[in-house]
Amino acid sequence: MDFFFVMRIFSLHLYGNILITSMKFTMPRPRTLRKVVAPPKFTGFKPYGEGEKSKEFIALFYEEYEAIKLADYKLMNHSEAAFLMGVSRSTFARIYEKARRKVAQALVEAKEIRAVYGNAVLDKNWYVCKKCHARFTIPKTIKKHSCAMCASDQIEFINK
Amino acid sequence: MKTVITASGDALTNQFDKRFGRASWFCVFDDALQSVSFVENEHVTASNGAGTKAVEKMLELGVKKIISGDFGPKGKELLERFDVQMVIIQEEGLSVGDIVERLVVNKK
Numbered sequence: 001m002d003f004f005f006v007m008r009i010f011s012l013h014l015y016g017n018i019l020i021t022s023m024k025f026t027m028p029r030p031r032t033l034r035k036v037v038a039p040p041k042f043t044g045f046k047p048y049g050e051g052e053k054s055k056e057f058i059a060l061f062y063e064e065y066e067a068i069k070l071a072d073y074k075l076m077n078h079s080e081a082a083f084l085m086g087v088s089r090s091t092f093a094r095i096y097e098k099a100r101r102k103v104a105q106a107l108v109e110a111k112e113i114r115a116v117y118g119n120a121v122l123d124k125n126w127y128v129c130k131k132c133h134a135r136f137t138i139p140k141t142i143k144k145h146s147c148a149m150c151a152s153d154q155i156e157f158i159n160k
Numbered sequence: 161m162k163t164v165i166t167a168s169g170d171a172l173t174n175q176f177d178k179r180f181g182r183a184s185w186f187c188v189f190d191d192a193l194q195s196v197s198f199v200e201n202e203h204v205t206a207s208n209g210a211g212t213k214a215v216e217k218m219l220e221l222g223v224k225k226i227i228s229g230d231f232g233p234k235g236k237e238l239l240e241r242f243d244v245q246m247v248i249i250q251e252e253g254l255s256v257g258d259i260v261e262r263l264v265v266n267k268k
Contacts, residue, residue: 133250139245148247151266
C-alpha cells in the first residue's frame with residue numbers, strides 16, 4: 001500500500017516536471033517581418049464633427065495599411081499581394097482582415113486612426129536599368145524616374 | 161550635383177573599386193563645374209565601421225550620388241536615411257574614367 005502510494009506521488013511529481021518543462025518551451029514562433037514598400041503618407045486620421053470627445057485611438061500597423069493598399073487600391077489578388085509583402089497567402093489574408101476590421105471599428109465608433117510601425121520592414125526602392133543593367137535607388141529628393149547612369153527611362157522595380 | 165565613384169587609385173585610369181567602405185580612394189565628380197578631384201579614404205583598414213565612416217565623409221562632402229559595386233548593410237541604411245542615391249555597377253574591368261565619361265555623355 002505504502003509503496004504504491006509513494007509511486008503515485010512520484011509519478012505525479014514526474015508528470016508535473018514534464019508539464020513545466022513542456023510549458024517552458026511553448027514560445028510562439030517569431031513573426032516574419034512584412035515588407036512594406038513605402039510608409040503611409042499620413043500619421044493619422046481624425047473623425048470630423050466629434051469634438052474633443054474621443055481620446056482613444058486605433059493603431060493601424062504599416063503592414064495593415066499596405067495590405068489595404070495592395071488589395072483594395074491596387075486591386076491585386078491576395079497571392080500576388082502576399083508575395084510582394086513576403087508572407088504566405090493565409091497570413092496576408094489575416095493581416096488584411098484585421099486591417100479592414102480596424103478601419104470599420106474606427107468608422108463606426110468614430111475613433112481616431114493612427115499609423116503605427118507594427119511588424120513591418122521598409123522595402124528599399126531598388127531599380128534596375130534595362131539598358132545598362134545598373135542597379136540604383138531613387139531617394140525622395142529626386143523626382144525624375146530614370147536611370148542614374150544612362151538616363152534611360154526603361155527602368156524596372158526590383159525587390160532586393 | 162556631386163557624384164562619388166569608388167576608386168582603387170588617385171587617377172582616372174585606375175580601376176573602379178567595387179567596395180564602398182573599403183575603397184582606397186573616392187573620386188568626386190562635380191557635374192556643374194565638370195571637375196574631378198580625388199579624396200583618400202583613411203578608414204580602408206579600419207577593423208569595423210568602415211562603411212559608416214565613409215558615409216560620414218560623403219555627407220561632409222555634400223555628395224548626392226554614389227557609384228560603387230556594393231554597399232554594406234550599415235552604409236545602405238545610412239545613405240537611405242540621408243537621401244543619397246546609390247548606384248551599383250557590376251561590370252568587370254571598368255576604370256574610373258569610363259564611368260565619369262558615361263556621366264558626362266548622359267548629361268548632354
